[in-house]
Amino acid sequence: MSKSTSDFIVERLKAWGVTRIYGYSGDGINGVLGALQRAEKAGEGIEFIQVRHEEMAAFMATAHAKFTGELGVCLSTGGPGATHMLTGMYDAKLDHAPLLAICGQAESTVRGAVYQQELNLDRVFADVAAFVQEAAAPAQIRHLIDRGLRVAIAGNTVTALIFPKDVQDEPWEEPARAHGFTRSGPGYSRPLVVPQEADLRRAAEVLNAGSKVAILIGAGARAAAAEVEHVADLLGAGVAKALLGKDVLPDDLPFVTGSIGLLGTKPSSDMMEGCDTLLMIGTGFPWAEFLPADGQARAVQIDIAADMLGLRYPVEVNLHGGAAETLRALLPFLQRKTDRGWLDGIVDGMRDWHETLKKRAFAAANPVNPQRVVYEMSPRLPADAIVTSDSGSCANWYARDYQVKRGQRSSLSGGLASMGAAVPYAIAAKFAFPHKPVVALVGDGAMQMNNMAELITVQKYWQRWADPRLIVCVFNNEDLNEVTWEQRVMEGNPRFATTQDIPDVRYSQFAEMIGLTGIFVDDPEQLGAAWDRALAADRPVVLEVKTDPEVAPLPPHVTFEQAKAFMSSMAKGDKGAGRVMMETVRQLVGGHPKAD
Incomplete structure (x- = not known):
């Protein structure tokens, strides 16, 4: 039996390291499901987890990406199966989790005919996905998967690939070495991104000058926990956590003030009200009323996503880079603060807050x-x-x-x-x-x-x-x-x-x-x-x-x-x-x- 285009799809996903797909079956995606079945029988399969609803598949794929750092993958048929996944796909987009959504589609020969379950999914997904394409021929599949997965992983974002039923079942042929074809390859390795030394020195000047430093961390600081602790110790700073950064640092550290915002703690709120310097690391925390007033604090921000820099607060020095490597590069320029009065007040505030939590709970x-x-x-x-x-x-x-x-x-x-x-x-x-x-x-x-x-x-x-x-x-x-x-x-x-x-x-x-x-x-x-x-x-x-x-x-x-x-x-x-x-x-x- 000759290899189908769907068999290649499964092989290519495996080449990219995909080990698990969350999804729900339907005739619009049966070609890919058949390829998964054949790969499973040959002992070369990708684990398929059958959910009860496609929205849940997308949530599970998003959570997989958040908890593992890997690409999350969800799958559905076309039409309603694909639209069901939208909410979970938006969850991935807004929380910067790499996700691939694979969707079926009506046969390419009936596109534009108002056929059953025929939706213009490329338009439906245009807002949620950074890369979205519908395949029209097997020769496209190779570069659609390679480019789409590279976009999702590198950008911590969403890719949607749409495969018409007839294209899934066509015999597989490698793209020709000819005009009108392109031949891509799999694989991506994330670089270390570090700001220039001049910018690091400017940031250190701001942080060293402050006497009441507050740090706010989000999910983007997860790989930099040790570095955040070191910087907080040097600067005598308290560390508040946006909700997605809750598990970055343990709550038993005396300088950690817990969550911030409407769901946050009084010490986090007090710290933002009283600080003269703010360091934000890997966070897109949105609520302006819980950040310092304009002009109250000088600010430095670190983020791997350039479009998040300077978005939440008027920042004096923006550092475009990964959290861990940027903090390691910044550390040699920071001076240890000898006056620990600000930090002592934060620790005392947390001690009182824990008593408040206990009284409220009981x-x-x-x-x-x-x-x-x-x-x-x-x-x-x-x-x-x-x-x-x-x-x-x-x-x-x-x-x-x-x-x-x-x-x-x-x-x-x-x-x-x-x-x-x-x-x-x-x-x-x-x-x-x-x-x-x-x-x-x-x-x-x-x-x-x-x-x-x-x-x-x-x-x-x-x-x-x-x-x-x-x-x-x-x-x-x-x-x-x-x-x-x-x-x-x-x-x-x-x-x-x-x-x-x-x-x-x-x-x-x-x-x-x-x-x-x-x-x-x-x-x-x-x-x-x-x-x-x-x-x-x-x-x-x-x-x-x-x-x-x-x-x-x-x-x-x-x-x-x-x-x-x-x-x-x-x-x-x-x-x-x-x-x-x-x-x-x-x-x-x-x-x-x-x-x-």
């Missing part, structure tokens, strides 16, 4: 305080655990109450802040690191939206994993809680039950029904034992906790405008006004009064 609630769910989890996690979080109010507790240890990894949908990413992220983490325990923190809204279905994916594959522990912790509060608080605080409106109420579903029972372990908790005193049981289980677990929706996800500082809007919403007839105000007071004072 404040009584009805029935379970959601902060305590994560507070009880954090010290119990093994040193190699991986934690994922969904968007929504659970992200607040992930950001503040989860204290990252050295060696742990964590992530979530950052720039896109999409619901529904936690469970697919956790599944991808388990396939990438089957020997490590993984925890997903999920709100009940995201579970109902799409994550419950992916528990079936967990059931399908979990016995492959060397360590079977995957814990999906569901915050069941029957409320789309983050938006409820945004209605109250940002809009000054009472909670709108019509849009916010969601059904009470027993997620733990669903887990039991499909052969996983289910644990239900509605008593805060049972939380510790429940986490212990989940972490000792011999199979994946759904830990469902009945949490109180009226525990406010308080910002690090409550502004006058926020307080005014909140009180306005209460005055407009918010059904839970009394309990909301009582719970908010408890959070602010950190008290322990008993719940009514």
